[in-house]
Amino acid sequence: MRLFGKQIQLQDKRRIDERTKVEKVSTLAFVLLAVSFFAIPLMWLVLAPFDSDPTFRIKWPNWGLGNFSEMAENPYAYRSLMNSAIFSAGSGLAVILVGAPASYVLSRIKFAGRDAFLYILLLFSSIVTGSAAMVPLFLLSLRLNLIDTYQGVVLVLTGGLIPAAIFILKDFTDSIPKSYEESAQIFGASSFRILKDVVTPIIRPGLAVIFVWSFVQAWGNFLAPFILIRDINKQPAAVMMYSFYNDGGQAVFRTVAAFSLIYTIPVLAMYFYVNKKYGFRFYGGIKG
Amino acid sequence: MSFVSIEKITKVFPGGVRALDELDLEIKDGEFFALLGPSGCGKTTLLRTLGGLESSTSGTISFEGKDVTFLTPGARNIAMVFQDYALYPHMNVLENISYPLKVRKFSKEEINKRVTQASEALSIQMLLDRKPGQISGGQQQRVAVARAMACTPSLYLFDEPLSNLDARLRLEARTFLKQLQRELGVTTILVTHDQSEALALADRMAVMDKGRIKQVGSPAEFFHKPANIFVASFIGSTPMNLLDGLVNDGKVVIGSMTFDIPEHASTARTGDQVVFGVRPEYVSLVSGPGSGIASGVVKVTENLGTHYLVTADCNGILVRGTAPDGSEPAMGDTVHLKPEPGRSLLYNKTSEDLY
Amino acid sequence: MKSKTMKGSRAARPGNSVLGKGAATAFLSPSLIFIGIFLLIPAFWTLYLGLTDYKLVGIEALNPSFVGIDNFTKALNDPQFLSSLKLTIIYVLGSAIFGQALLGFILAWVLNELSPRIRNIVELIVIFAWIVPGSVVAFLWFAFFNNEEGTLNAILGVNIDWLLDYPMLSIIIFNIWRGTAFSMLLFSAAIASIPKSHIEVARVAGASKMQQLRNIVLPSARSYILTNLLLITLWTFNDFGPYLLTGGGPGGETQILPIFIYDSALRYLDFGYGSAIAAIMLFLNLVISLIVLRMSRKGKK
Ligand SMILES: Nc1ncnc2c1ncn2[C@@H]1O[C@H](COP(=O)(O)OP(=O)(O)OP(=O)(O)O)[C@@H](O)[C@H]1O
Ligand SMILES: [Mg+2]
Numbered sequence: 002m003r004l005f006g007k008q009i010q011l012q013d014k015r016r017i018d019e020r021t022k023v024e025k026v027s028t029l030a031f032v033l034l035a036v037s038f039f040a041i042p043l044m045w046l047v048l049a050p051f052d053s054d055p056t057f058r059i060k061w062p063n064w065g066l067g068n069f070s071e072m073a074e075n076p077y078a079y080r081s082l083m084n085s086a087i088f089s090a091g092s093g094l095a096v097i098l099v100g101a102p103a104s105y106v107l108s109r110i111k112f113a114g115r116d117a118f119l120y121i122l123l124l125f126s127s128i129v130t131g132s133a134a135m136v137p138l139f140l141l142s143l144r145l146n147l148i149d150t151y152q153g154v155v156l157v158l159t160g161g162l163i164p165a166a167i168f169i170l171k172d173f174t175d176s177i178p179k180s181y182e183e184s185a186q187i188f189g190a191s192s193f194r195i196l197k198d199v200v201t202p203i204i205r206p207g208l209a210v211i212f213v214w215s216f217v218q219a220w221g222n223f224l225a226p227f228i229l230i231r232d233i234n235k236q237p238a239a240v241m242m243y244s245f246y247n248d249g250g251q252a253v254f255r256t257v258a259a260f261s262l263i264y265t266i267p268v269l270a271m272y273f274y275v276n277k278k279y280g281f282r283f284y285g286g287i288k289g
Numbered sequence: 290m291s292f293v294s295i296e297k298i299t300k301v302f303p304g305g306v307r308a309l310d311e312l313d314l315e316i317k318d319g320e321f322f323a324l325l326g327p328s329g330c331g332k333t334t335l336l337r338t339l340g341g342l343e344s345s346t347s348g349t350i351s352f353e354g355k356d357v358t359f360l361t362p363g364a365r366n367i368a369m370v371f372q373d374y375a376l377y378p379h380m381n382v383l384e385n386i387s388y389p390l391k392v393r394k395f396s397k398e399e400i401n402k403r404v405t406q407a408s409e410a411l412s413i414q415m416l417l418d419r420k421p422g423q424i425s426g427g428q429q430q431r432v433a434v435a436r437a438m439a440c441t442p443s444l445y446l447f448d449e450p451l452s453n454l455d456a457r458l459r460l461e462a463r464t465f466l467k468q469l470q471r472e473l474g475v476t477t478i479l480v481t482h483d484q485s486e487a488l489a490l491a492d493r494m495a496v497m498d499k500g501r502i503k504q505v506g507s508p509a510e511f512f513h514k515p516a517n518i519f520v521a522s523f524i525g526s527t528p529m530n531l532l533d534g535l536v537n538d539g540k541v542v543i544g545s546m547t548f549d550i551p552e553h554a555s556t557a558r559t560g561d562q563v564v565f566g567v568r569p570e571y572v573s574l575v576s577g578p579g580s581g582i583a584s585g586v587v588k589v590t591e592n593l594g595t596h597y598l599v600t601a602d603c604n605g606i607l608v609r610g611t612a613p614d615g616s617e618p619a620m621g622d623t624v625h626l627k628p629e630p631g632r633s634l635l636y637n638k639t640s641e642d643l644y
Numbered sequence: 645m646k647s648k649t650m651k652g653s654r655a656a657r658p659g660n661s662v663l664g665k666g667a668a669t670a671f672l673s674p675s676l677i678f679i680g681i682f683l684l685i686p687a688f689w690t691l692y693l694g695l696t697d698y699k700l701v702g703i704e705a706l707n708p709s710f711v712g713i714d715n716f717t718k719a720l721n722d723p724q725f726l727s728s729l730k731l732t733i734i735y736v737l738g739s740a741i742f743g744q745a746l747l748g749f750i751l752a753w754v755l756n757e758l759s760p761r762i763r764n765i766v767e768l769i770v771i772f773a774w775i776v777p778g779s780v781v782a783f784l785w786f787a788f789f790n791n792e793e794g795t796l797n798a799i800l801g802v803n804i805d806w807l808l809d810y811p812m813l814s815i816i817i818f819n820i821w822r823g824t825a826f827s828m829l830l831f832s833a834a835i836a837s838i839p840k841s842h843i844e845v846a847r848v849a850g851a852s853k854m855q856q857l858r859n860i861v862l863p864s865a866r867s868y869i870l871t872n873l874l875l876i877t878l879w880t881f882n883d884f885g886p887y888l889l890t891g892g893g894p895g896g897e898t899q900i901l902p903i904f905i906y907d908s909a910l911r912y913l914d915f916g917y918g919s920a921i922a923a924i925m926l927f928l929n930l931v932i933s934l935i936v937l938r939m940s941r942k943g944k945k
Binding site for chain 3: 059
Binding site: 111178180181183184185186187188189190194198199202203205 | 303337340341342361362363364365367368369371372373375377378379388389392393440
């Protein structure tokens, strides 16, 4: 009996090994294929900026930094990056200034209709997307004389980002014990002091994440400035990039190559910052 | 002289939970007072109401004869130590201890003096430049106490300050807290889940249930004379024997057993439905049956260290007693259990109170 | 009278929040204003405009009139709109459901078994594709698909003008590339949340990989999968990204709804008609969102 059992075990073991071998090979093949699919198009972004003769083709570069100096001489390229910085920093700040106080109240004070408010907010923020609301957003900006202004884009971007920001920050604040504020109340600190000395420092990581998140969202946003900005001097990098290859012709290849890398670097840097400081999964939560 | 006086305090939470129900309580100057009770009975709510963190629905609270019901927390001159300590994570220990003093606009020298005093009293001088996240739970607890102490309040409120510590540290901290309170002489109210903590620390204590006080008194009174069935069943490391019975002709009849009526229960009359109570510690094994003795078969024996807890089935009624280590009976043995006469208690079944 | 004064005095008992009513209102109002202006007004304005013949130029510009549901009937009989709707459905099914979700799941499943080192590298590459700004991604694929110098043709050894001959396939691949990371991360979290012992029990019982997947992983990850499918459907449905690659062309072959709205309203300046389409889109968004919200509520319970 015992011997018999052992034999079966041995046979089983062999079968398992065989299975894993086939599996291993197919897994490896799949991973290689997937990596190629995602990595190859990216190669252009890595190689072309340093190629003194870039084309559409991904190829081993003719090393040189000339593309960057050529880009630096293109006034539109530089200006559009500055514009992007203005739009992104502006939206990041506005989202924090407007969203953080609201999320604090929503987290700490139970008022009638709070849950209904949060529900409606969640619902509307997922329904009213840039694509579905581009007409009224354009007309609104037209009426308010916000076409071709920095404020117009910042306001529209902020409006779109605020609901999600409020949710993320409210969750964050919910996770902070109320006893911090209560102990300060017992010490006799005024509301202003409690907010300044206790609440703000404690929720600062949440604020930093929201700022980075808003910044990245605004940095990559194409539709809002595409609709609201006509003046080429005020266009951000997202739109400039599109203009470069859409109607730029062959001549701007070198500029485009350098420009796409420079334009990408800030979001990569922010990714590494958030990743390092708050962990990788957190970024996953905030990009979508 | 009573220091804290609570009159008919009621707290109804939005949603209808009546956490405090017309509660009255007096706490004396300089005493260490413990609040004990089952989970959800309203201990935290009472403490927070005293601190002004919850608004009461009705009733009044006064400190030293002064009505503080309507004062904000900061104006009550109290200090509270929270269960999670609420040490500010972005400030180091020094900044944490001095923050309340800064808020109260003390001078630099005064702040330095008090921080030094408090941190020496709690032996945390070497931790001053560390952040709360870089010190142990026991050290955090000391910092929280130091921060409360430096304010020299007239009342300390502690909400389960020891519950986050492991068993050994808790014992140390307990002794320490008691010593400190003795030295400072400041009235202290401590909420705890742990009755041994309350019994060990408190000058006086109260047991709460469903938003009301069930009994107030010294730890010894609680142990020897629980005022009602609730407290009797709540207090004590081993559950008290509480046996339903009937008064008949000067005796308590419980099933086939009869016991003498305890001395304190002279008002018990024939026909009264009663509950006969006696701690297992005061029930000993005797050699043979008789009046005032419960005879039964051993169901369970539990080793409690120096002695054994013996549970016997006496004609369907479970009675617990104790036997010294070494002379414990085996399961299935027939035993005879005799309550010490002076230690037995009698409760009225309808009012649930002690006679 | 008496109860009134009582109430007044009770209100003066100290509460437990740092902010009073006034401050709370002041804290809340800026975001209320933003939400009102940028979410509520646009939603209702879209509905309203959809019922008018508002145009930016011509007679109607000065004096738009109410045309009832004309725009909506027009849409339902407009072959261009119907084709746009069909293209959108193909785009969503192809790039979100079959593309991102399936590939994301397989990646999460396969990477879960690999060594952390390899796993991190692969994940990083997929995530990079996700965080690079949209216009740069569009250019990368514009270059990759190019028929004369494009790398894709070079690899496959063919000469195809992908964006002209297979435009829908192109934008689907483009969107799979760009968005798979989200599904992969979500599914990794789902797989990680399954207790190891559950899978080990199945392994000890001799279940094959496929059986483990079917009997344990899929049922445990069910709510994640459904939520993910609905979310990426919603996002892909509203995605303007393909415009960067094809501009909706050639000949309208990639004119998905967001591009259709852009073309009718902001290019040909027929705001009434564009808004009617947008209103239809809002409605479809509402349906998807309500399902998501209902599910997440159930999940919480
Ligand atoms: N903010 C609140 N809103 C509604 N009900 C509350 C609130 N806080 C406490 N309660 C309820 O009031 C009752 C008393 O709660 P409390 O926290 O005072 O109990 P406790 O005695 O401290 O319990 P524990 O020993 O578990 O800490 C409970 O039923 C609780 O659910
Ligand atoms: Mg409590």
